[in-house]
Amino acid sequence: MPRRGDGNACHDSASPSGGRGAESLDCIGGALGAVYERPRIRMPPDIPSSAIHPEVARTRDDMVALRRHLHAHPELGFEEFATSDLVAERLASWGYAVHRGLGGTGVVGQLRLGEGPRRLGIRADMDALPIQETTGLPYASRHAGKMHACGHDGHTAILLAAAQCLARTRGFDGTLNLIFQPAEESLGGGRRMVEEGLFEQFPCDAVFALHNMPGFPVGRLGFRSGHFMASSDSVYLTVRGKGGHGSTPHLTQDPVVAAAHLVLALQTVVSRNVDPRDMAVVTVGAIHAGSAPNVIPDEVELRLSVRAYRPEVRQALRERITELARVQGEALGVVVDVDYHWRYPALVNHDGPTRFAREVARQVFGQEALLDDLQPLTGSEDFSFLLEACPGSYLIVGNGEGDHHATGGCSPHNPGYDFNDAALPVAATYWVNLAEQFLSSRYRSCLPWTEASA
Numbered sequence: 482m483p484r485r486g487d488g489n490a491c492h493d494s495a496s497p498s499g500g501r502g503a504e505s506l507d508c509i510g511g512a513l514g515a516v517y518e519r520p521r522i523r524m525p526p527d528i529p530s531s532a533i534h535p536e537v538a539r540t541r542d543d544m545v546a547l548r549r550h551l552h553a554h555p556e557l558g559f560e561e562f563a564t565s566d567l568v569a570e571r572l573a574s575w576g577y578a579v580h581r582g583l584g585g586t587g588v589v590g591q592l593r594l595g596e597g598p599r600r601l602g603i604r605a606d607m608d609a610l611p612i613q614e615t616t617g618l619p620y621a622s623r624h625a626g627k628m629h630a631c632g633h634d635g636h637t638a639i640l641l642a643a644a645q646c647l648a649r650t651r652g653f654d655g656t657l658n659l660i661f662q663p664a665e666e667s668l669g670g671g672r673r674m675v676e677e678g679l680f681e682q683f684p685c686d687a688v689f690a691l692h693n694m695p696g697f698p699v700g701r702l703g704f705r706s707g708h709f710m711a712s713s714d715s716v717y718l719t720v721r722g723k724g725g726h727g728s729t730p731h732l733t734q735d736p737v738v739a740a741a742h743l744v745l746a747l748q749t750v751v752s753r754n755v756d757p758r759d760m761a762v763v764t765v766g767a768i769h770a771g772s773a774p775n776v777i778p779d780e781v782e783l784r785l786s787v788r789a790y791r792p793e794v795r796q797a798l799r800e801r802i803t804e805l806a807r808v809q810g811e812a813l814g815v816v817v818d819v820d821y822h823w824r825y826p827a828l829v830n831h832d833g834p835t836r837f838a839r840e841v842a843r844q845v846f847g848q849e850a851l852l853d854d855l856q857p858l859t860g861s862e863d864f865s866f867l868l869e870a871c872p873g874s875y876l877i878v879g880n881g882e883g884d885h886h887a888t889g890g891c892s893p894h895n896p897g898y899d900f901n902d903a904a905l906p907v908a909a910t911y912w913v914n915l916a917e918q919f920l921s922s923r924y925r926s927c928l929p930w931t932e933a934s935a
């Protein structure tokens with residue numbers, strides 16, 4: 482998920498981090514097997530402590546320590562073995578019925594209270610990225626080349642904090658399904674969970690998820706109905722020619738020159754073929770060819786990232802890119818193989834659930850906490866697969882401003898990124914309130930957003 486704005490130059494050297502003290506920590510239950518300094522987080526001054534759920538506030542230090550444990554022990558997509566063990570153990574200890582194995586390492590914790598017919602899903606992602614961390618934090622990754630650089634450690638800790646609170650306060654009437662998903666980053670863990678029967682085994686009337694967002698202050702929550710994130714597809718073009726000596730280009734079919742023409746021709750897809758009122762992106766992110774100045778290679782590989790909001794545009798991009806590859810190849814005497822990978826569909830928030838989710842935030846944190854001018858993002862997110870199968874909404878929570886991990890403003894996927902622990906009690910409080918309101922006995926005969934017409 483991209484950062485708001487365009488910066489990508491986080492300070493990534495070790496440095497003092499605001500509010501992160503150096504006292505020794507009582508290890509949480511001994512289960513985490515590691516000792517970090519006691520987490521001390523400083524709430525932004527404009528978030529009244531009364532807005533934080535008292536039960537969330539009570540467990541806050543434990544949950545921050547757990548988040549930092551996850552941060553120190555990142556696991557890549559579909560390899561979240563220790564993470565899913567920890568999640569499953571925690572959920573079971575709080576009385577949840579725990580199901581494992583959907584999507585490989587996926588975990589679903591279910592808690593039913595009362596006779597309420599409503600069923601709610603809340604999803605968190607658990608996976609890390611293949612990045613070498615450079616924060617220098619005491620709880621920095623202990624796994625070389627792996628890092629929680631997108632804050633999924635925070636998302637998991639948030640949902641666990643809410644799970645603990647909801648199990649203790651028991652303030653709802655219905656079925657709560659907490660979905661801990663593997664492999665959000667590129668590998669489509671969300672798709673796998675859906676394909677393997679997530680909503681058949683755990684039917685939900687609505688499903689919600691959140692993502693931290695550097696660039697916005699902690700305590701802000703953003704909602705948007707309709708298109709919120711783009712589809713994301715990958716295209717591999719192989720330009721096949723006939724290599725030879727660099728001194729005799731007339732005896733070759735040069736794939737390098739053909740690839741260069743193709744790169745420029747691809748720039749016309751968005752500018753000339755897509756309606757200017759639609760969003761589309763065609764990025765050539767990689768070119769691989771050759772090895773020496775005097776050798777014309779046999780082939781060149783191009784790797785493209787292709788994005789859109791509307792499925793019609795997504796389909797049109799595929800057709801135009803495929804056609805351009807063919808005709809450019811013919812014109813320049815080479816063959817272009819097209820390997821087109823549909824990856825994530827656009828993320829489209831449903832209107833009713835989004836209005837409901839926004840109203841919960843307004844009631845809990847006040848109007849000033851809402852980010853109402855949220856623009857759609859060109860990043861992608863595989864929660865889109867869940868939203869294709871079930872009504873719901875995806876929201877963002879501010880991770881902090883600036884450009885340093887200490888303030889939460891560093892861009893995700895940067896080696897200097899860190900989830901901002903100050904956002905944890907805010908987001909956990911939000912999930913608790915959303916669950917209690919969605920699964921309220923008030924809505925026995927209707928969904929919350931249809932209350933007026935029920």
Ligand SMILES: [Zn+2]
Binds near residue numbers: 482631666
């Ligand atoms: Zn990410």
Ligand SMILES: [Zn+2]
Binds near residue numbers: 482631632633665692
């Ligand atoms: Zn992410």
